[in-house]
Amino acid sequence: MAWLKAIFVGLVLLIIVAVSGxxxxxxxxxxxxxxxVMCSRIFxxxxxxxxxxxxxxxxxxNSLLSLITANIDLRHQTVSxxxxGFRTRVAVYRPNMGCTLTDPENAAALQNTAPVLRPITPQPLLTAPLPPGVERRKFNNILAAAMDEPSVEPSRRTRAIVVLYKGRVVAERYGEGITVNTPLTGWSMTKSAFSAILGRMRMTGMLPPLNYPVSINEWDTLPDDPRVKITYDELLQMSSGLEFDESYWNPLADVVQMLFVxxxxxxxxxxxPLAKTPGSEWQYSSGTTNVLSAAMRNLSNSSQQYLALPSELLFRPLGMDHAVIEADSDGYLVGSSFMHATGREWAKLGQLYLQDGVWNDTRLLPEGWVAHATTPAPQAPNGIxxxxxxxxxxSEGQQAADTPAIPADAFFALGHDGQSLSIIPSRDLVIVRLGLTRNKKAFNLHRFVGEVSNLFPEHEDADASGDGENTPTGTDTGNNGTAN
Known part of the structure; x- marks a missing residue:
């Protein structure tokens, strides 16, 4: 009977460990x-x-999320x-700032600290018919397939598709309850938008050259801290050498703790701390973008100016009146993950880069900024x-043999749950796909972008996407199913 007792005690201890964990x-x-997540999606x-x-x-x-109880306060615009009854967290919505995660005792004070941002005048996109030679039926079939579910149980959940050709909307599709005015999360696509804000700071003289060491108070005040040698460019190229665990499956991983704890x-x-010599190794890290966010705050004259940087430097020039980058409870913009924008607004970011940083005949990004952004980082494997x-x-290289090739000059902003912004200069194309796709097999982005891009002709002249003449502003005629 001793062995039964031992098994019983072992099971009890295992349960205690599991519950404690x-x-x-x-x-x-x-x-x-x-x-x-609920606060951002609701408010x-x-x-x-x-x-x-x-x-x-x-x-x-994870089914363990079913053990979490959520309470929505529509009056005060919070979600707890x-x-x-234990480990309560509260997300607080603030106008122009989206939702911020905090502890219950800080919620009321946080709600009273929203910065005042100037209203943004929208710049609606023009629509246009498909160019001659593009097979309309094949194009519509590709879009329909991307919106459909691969099985009875939804797993693809495509919420928005927007296709720009020469700066104009030639097709868009929206899922149920999603419209042309619905801001949708980009998750890590935020990193690419944040790099545009840094480019705007460089253009206006706020940011030093990229080969300069980044200015971080915590590093500068420590004697002989080796991190003070990390440059802005090493952070942008994901080669800072900083230790960071990007494992989303692990609740103790740096990225999970950073975003939600x-x-x-x-x-x-x-x-x-440093794990490698700066510049010696490529490692994708959401932490690096938030180090840049801390540096941006140091370069700002005030917290008000810092929090207004996305609005004043990027959203206002492009007329992105629905876009927002959310902050943490200490007042830092979460540049790695927390931007929301409509499908068309994400497309505008892509169009800005397709046009080499020119918008409405005005240069917004420094000359060479886009070229540098699209040059392989020295340590990036296979120039990825x-x-x-x-x-x-x-996933490139893992696609099926019959998957259409994506043009070699394409580049991308990518985010969790299947968010993507694809820019293809040789086709004058910007393709946005937003959704809630956690099963990677449910949607083949490589096939989708390859099929769409191969329907469109290569542009006729080398500078068609860089002179600003195709800047896409005009009357917004968007609806939930445009395919011109």
Whole structure:
């Protein structure tokens, strides 16, 4: 009978360890994730609370999230979440700033600290018919297939597709409840938008040359801190050498703790030690963008100016009146992950880069900024990454033999759950695809971009995308199913 007793004691200990692990490690992450995601989807994207919970939090996700209870306060525009009354986290919505995750005792004070930002005048995109030679039926079939589900149980959940040709909308599709005015999360596509803001800072003289060491207070004040040698460019090229665990499956990983537990995303990122010599190795790291965010704050005259940088430097010139980059509870912009924008606004970011940083005949990004962003980082394997832009799809080389090739000059902003912004200069194309696709087999981005791009002709002259003449402003005639 002793062995039965031993088994019983072992099971009891195992249960205790499992329960303890849940409350110590999983509950804070689950509560933070639930509160933050639901707040952004309800108060930024305008989705129903039921959809925000059932789809954006629970669908195809870890079943342990079902142990988290969420409470939505529509009057005060907050979402709180907890595990059986413990580890409560609160996400607070503020106009122009989106949702910020914090602890319950800080929620009221946070709501009273929203910066005042100037209203943005929208610049609607023009629509245009498909160019001659593009097979309309084949094109519409590709779009329809991208919107359809591969099986009875939804797993693709495409929410928006926008295709620009020569700066004009030639097709767009929206999922149920999503419109041309619905801001949608870009997750890590935010990194590419953040690089554009840094380019604007360089253009206006706020940012030093990229080969200068980055200015971080925590590093500068420590004697002989080796991190002070890290440059802006090494951060943009994901070769800072900073230790950072990007494992989303691990609740203790740096990226998970940074986004859903730590009070300061930038604070956690700048606290990481050096693991490699700066510039010696490429490692994709969401922390690097938030180190840049901390540097941007140091380069600003005030917290008000810093928080207004996305609006004043990027969203206003492009007329992106729905876009927002959310901040953490310490007031740092979460440049790695938390931008929301409509499908057309994400397309505008792509068009700005397709036009070599020129918009409305005005240069917004320094000459050479786009070329540098789309030049392979010295340590990036197989030239996959530039400066906060992907130069190849991570799955490239794994596609089926019959998958159409993507033009070699294409580059991409990519984000969690299947977000993508594809820029193809040789075809004068910008392709946006936004959704909620957690099963990578449910949507083949390489096939989609390859099929679309191969329908369009190569542009007629070498400078068609760089002179600003195709800048896409005019009357917005968008609807939920345009395919011209």
């Amino acid at each position: 849940f409350f110590i490690w999983l509950a804070p992450v689950g509560a933070g994730y639930t509160a933050k 930024v994207s305008g989705l129903s609370s039921e959809r925000a919970l059932d789809e954006d939090v629970m669908a195809d996700n 979440a907890h595990a059986f 730590a009070p300061s995303a930038a604070g956690l990122a700048v606290s990481k 990454y530039g400066a906060h832009w992907w130069l190849k799809l991570p």
